[in-house]
Amino acid sequence: MTAAVEFRRVERHYGEVRAVDGVDLSIAQGEFFAMLGPSGSGKTTCLRLIAGFERPTGGEVAIMGAPMGDVPPYRRPVNTVFQDYALFPHLNVRDNVAYGLMIAGQGRAPRRRAADEALEMVALPGYGARKPSELSGGQRQRVALARALVMQPKVLLLDEPLGALDLKLREAMQEELKALQRRLGITFVFVTHDQGEALSMADRVAVFNDGRIVQAGTPEDIYYRPEAPFVADFVGSSNLLPPEVTRRLGLGDGPAALRPEAVRLVSEGGHAARVTGLAFLGTATRLSLDLDGHRMTALIPRGADMPAEGSDVRIGWAPDDLHLMKVSA
Amino acid sequence: MRSDRAPLGLKVAAIAGLLFLHLPILLIFVYAFTTEDRSYQWPPPGLTTQWFAVTWNRPDVWEALSLSVRVASISTVIALILGTLAAAAVSRTRFFGRETISLLVILPIALPGIITGISLRSAFNLADIPFSFWTIVLGHATFCVVVVYNNAVARFRRTSGSLVEASMDLGATGFQTFRHVILPNIATALLAGGMLAFALSFDEVIVTTFTAGQQQTLPIWMLEELVRPRQRPVTNVVAMVVVLVTFLPILAAYYLTRGTDTVAGSGK
Amino acid sequence: MTSADTSPASPVTAPDAATRLSDILWRRPRLLIALLIGPPLAWLGIVYLGALFALLAQSFFSIDEFSGQIRYELTLSTYAELFRAYNLDIILRTVAMAASVTVAAAIVAFPIAYYAARYATGRWKAIFYLGIMLPLWSSYLVKVYAWKLILAKEGILGWLFETLHLTWLLEAYLAIPGIGGNSLSVSWTGTFLVFLYVWLPFMILPVQAALERVPPSMLEASGDLGARPGQTLRHVLIPLALPGIIAGSIFTFSLTLGDYIVPQIVGTSARMIGQAVYQYQGTAGNIPLAAAFAVVPILIMAVYLWIAKRKGAFDAL
Numbered sequence: 001m002t003a004a005v006e007f008r009r010v011e012r013h014y015g016e017v018r019a020v021d022g023v024d025l026s027i028a029q030g031e032f033f034a035m036l037g038p039s040g041s042g043k044t045t046c047l048r049l050i051a052g053f054e055r056p057t058g059g060e061v062a063i064m065g066a067p068m069g070d071v072p073p074y075r076r077p078v079n080t081v082f083q084d085y086a087l088f089p090h091l092n093v094r095d096n097v098a099y100g101l102m103i104a105g106q107g108r109a110p111r112r113r114a115a116d117e118a119l120e121m122v123a124l125p126g127y128g129a130r131k132p133s134e135l136s137g138g139q140r141q142r143v144a145l146a147r148a149l150v151m152q153p154k155v156l157l158l159d160e161p162l163g164a165l166d167l168k169l170r171e172a173m174q175e176e177l178k179a180l181q182r183r184l185g186i187t188f189v190f191v192t193h194d195q196g197e198a199l200s201m202a203d204r205v206a207v208f209n210d211g212r213i214v215q216a217g218t219p220e221d222i223y224y225r226p227e228a229p230f231v232a233d234f235v236g237s238s239n240l241l242p243p244e245v246t247r248r249l250g251l252g253d254g255p256a257a258l259r260p261e262a263v264r265l266v267s268e269g270g271h272a273a274r275v276t277g278l279a280f281l282g283t284a285t286r287l288s289l290d291l292d293g294h295r296m297t298a299l300i301p302r303g304a305d306m307p308a309e310g311s312d313v314r315i316g317w318a319p320d321d322l323h324l325m326k327v328s329a
Numbered sequence: 330m331r332s333d334r335a336p337l338g339l340k341v342a343a344i345a346g347l348l349f350l351h352l353p354i355l356l357i358f359v360y361a362f363t364t365e366d367r368s369y370q371w372p373p374p375g376l377t378t379q380w381f382a383v384t385w386n387r388p389d390v391w392e393a394l395s396l397s398v399r400v401a402s403i404s405t406v407i408a409l410i411l412g413t414l415a416a417a418a419v420s421r422t423r424f425f426g427r428e429t430i431s432l433l434v435i436l437p438i439a440l441p442g443i444i445t446g447i448s449l450r451s452a453f454n455l456a457d458i459p460f461s462f463w464t465i466v467l468g469h470a471t472f473c474v475v476v477v478y479n480n481a482v483a484r485f486r487r488t489s490g491s492l493v494e495a496s497m498d499l500g501a502t503g504f505q506t507f508r509h510v511i512l513p514n515i516a517t518a519l520l521a522g523g524m525l526a527f528a529l530s531f532d533e534v535i536v537t538t539f540t541a542g543q544q545q546t547l548p549i550w551m552l553e554e555l556v557r558p559r560q561r562p563v564t565n566v567v568a569m570v571v572v573l574v575t576f577l578p579i580l581a582a583y584y585l586t587r588g589t590d591t592v593a594g595s596g597k
Numbered sequence: 598m599t600s601a602d603t604s605p606a607s608p609v610t611a612p613d614a615a616t617r618l619s620d621i622l623w624r625r626p627r628l629l630i631a632l633l634i635g636p637p638l639a640w641l642g643i644v645y646l647g648a649l650f651a652l653l654a655q656s657f658f659s660i661d662e663f664s665g666q667i668r669y670e671l672t673l674s675t676y677a678e679l680f681r682a683y684n685l686d687i688i689l690r691t692v693a694m695a696a697s698v699t700v701a702a703a704i705v706a707f708p709i710a711y712y713a714a715r716y717a718t719g720r721w722k723a724i725f726y727l728g729i730m731l732p733l734w735s736s737y738l739v740k741v742y743a744w745k746l747i748l749a750k751e752g753i754l755g756w757l758f759e760t761l762h763l764t765w766l767l768e769a770y771l772a773i774p775g776i777g778g779n780s781l782s783v784s785w786t787g788t789f790l791v792f793l794y795v796w797l798p799f800m801i802l803p804v805q806a807a808l809e810r811v812p813p814s815m816l817e818a819s820g821d822l823g824a825r826p827g828q829t830l831r832h833v834l835i836p837l838a839l840p841g842i843i844a845g846s847i848f849t850f851s852l853t854l855g856d857y858i859v860p861q862i863v864g865t866s867a868r869m870i871g872q873a874v875y876q877y878q879g880t881a882g883n884i885p886l887a888a889a890f891a892v893v894p895i896l897i898m899a900v901y902l903w904i905a906k907r908k909g910a911f912d913a914l
Contacts, residue, residue: 334716335712335715335716336826339708339711339712339716340712340716342708342709342712343708343709343711343712343713346705346706346708346709346797346801347709347725347728347729349705349794349797350728350729350732350794350797350798351728351731351732353740353743353744353747353794354732354735354739354740354743356743356746356747356753357739357742357743357746360746368749368751369745369746369749369751369752370751370752371746371751371752371753371755371756372753372756407640410636411636411637411640411641412637414633414634414635414636414637415633415634415637415638417633418630418633418634418637419634421629421630421633430634430637430638433638433641433642433645433646434637434641436641436645437641437645439847439848439851439898439902440851440855440894440895440898441851441852441854441855441856441871441894441898442852442855442856443855443856443857443871443874443875443891443894444649444652444855444891444894444895445645445648447652447874447878447887447888447891448645448648448649448651448652448891449644449648450878451648451651451652451654451655451884451888452647452648452651452652454651454655454884455651455654455655456651467644470640471640471641471644471645474637474640474641502615502616502619502620503618503619503622503623503629504615504618504619525734528734529734531736532735532736532737532738534737534738534858535855535856535857535858538875539878548736548737548738551738551739551742552738552858555738555741555742555745555862556861556862564742568736568738568739568742568743571736571738571739572735572736572739575734575735575736576731576735579730579731579734579735580727580731583726583727583730
């Protein structure tokens, strides 16, 4: 099957600045794909390259097998949900949703019907006559979604669509988006700097840094088997053990990643460490530890006996939980 | 935190300042009705409306008014086109010469009008261009660009750039995007800018004296009357009408941009 | 193509001219910028800068004293004429007027701007806004004319002094050499008042804009730290308003430098730069000297703008 989106050695340079610097990428049809990275890592630029708001300075972007070199945004089979939603302030909600159909030359009655159906799909029935300014942030987000989906795109691009919402709404929308994607079977490409969002929603995640993809894989790969210190560090709050520590402890030869929740207090064996701080988090307690001169954290579930601050403890972990990375990465 | 009261001195000074700005204009209204026709005597010895009829029947006033309206209309159209284009270019990207463009647009009103005037006159002189309707328009459009530009730039800045991208994303070409998204969003700003440009051109006298030759716009007509008064009551009536005519577009421009431009500076 | 099954005509098959142009502009965003900026740049570049250049060129020509014809040879002799005593007088008189008008405008504008920025709310905010905008935009000539009415010997000011039995005071003031005259309408004071009046709104607006950016909490902090209102005004408010005052002064200064109508209608026979330019190019037919005179305000303003820019005044425009 042809890939929904394919990047071949894609570059986007602005003078000296290399926003995207040689990205190879293949997103399968029907996949929920997340682009994850800090701001300025090139993930948003990649999304804009797919949408056609930017043109690559090198390499090639293909959508559904067709090279997009000379295809402007208005002829690409993709649609975008913008970070600020970009709802047209002079149009009411229904006309916003029907905008693309109006441009495509569809008649008034069918496009209104299509718009109303799309609004129903995003759980906003009867909101058609309102102005975008009369809606809440979450509602605007749904309108933006309906406006893009009504065009039946092959690929839906979402640029940090949940960033402006509060935590509760964000979590609810995550689930809804995921369900919607399953139901419609459309390829979703989702840009976010929130690793929790990327891991919980996506089938596959690409981690961006400095204009390159550092690692692409399933959420489990990214979370448990980071291939580079940057990934381990950026995705959650993994403990990064530098090569000298792993070597000293006889664990291996390169840097290693260890999730805080994988660390356990043991009565014998393991490694000696000192508790330098405690923070109560509700379901667990976070311990700050000094392991052989190296700072690390552990999450100890509720119920266990908590050591006091300043006390010496022994810590251990299952061998599988310690992930050794390649030296070069 | 604006519930606190202003010091009395400040309040008095502020209101006195506003009165200083407005009383002289109100005075014009009284003079338009005076029966005295030889001097500027105050208080008026009597009141009459006869000068309105006299003014109505003066062909020179009508001719000057007609020329002013035509010049202002054409200049406004040119200023609308040029000002919008410049604002669109400046707000679209951060290209190299943006500061220069802004400076170039503002220069014609930042420099004294007499410089614009005599510059144009020297240029017409060197290029052997005879004075005409179009030499007046040339000057007026040049300094009217800035008001349209300022209004349009402010609106473009508030109109998020992603609207254009959203439109193209939904299948609209550049021209469709202009028609369906950009134009409706900047329309009121353009209307406001256009009205102010019209008012500016309608009033202008300094540049016009250098570019009009023998033609008389309404302000030139008034200037002649001020320097060599012929029939003072007619001047009074014309002055009052000019005040009323320019107030309308200004009020309209205010209501068109209200809630967007004025609120922006009011803080919270 | 975006929704092939719903759109009746796919734009891919038969792109019209507008679509093709739109495609080209998408491929070459710089071309779009060039097309946008081209017409205004051409207009302002050719019409305005071209004219300014023509003016500059003329100022390096001279006039033949016998024939009255312009000699098209480059010379600095026209500029040398500016330094004759009576021409220097004109320049100094004009700069002095511009400076006094600017200072007075700043003083009168400050309370209005401050009240409008800090205390006016709701309805009063609108009243202040329109109260400043309407005089700003209303006809310049009408405003000058209104003052001719006010300052005339038989006008409202004279009447006021007479009614209050203070005519002696007015006459004593008018007897002061330099600022007085036969009546207020032919005195330096009269010219000054009219200038102050017509340019005042240009000072109020930028000062108000600058003051609106001052958070009230900052003034409270100053008061909290023990400053009396006068000290807060001097050490906090005025420094913060300064960029606005400088921005406003660009207008009041520049507009006064180049004006020739106000001193012609209300004022003494002593000329200002604007009148000199007007007369040299008009009745005297000496365009080179008029041009050289016109360069003087440009130079003064260039220096002024350079200083203003360094003080950050343009942010308040």
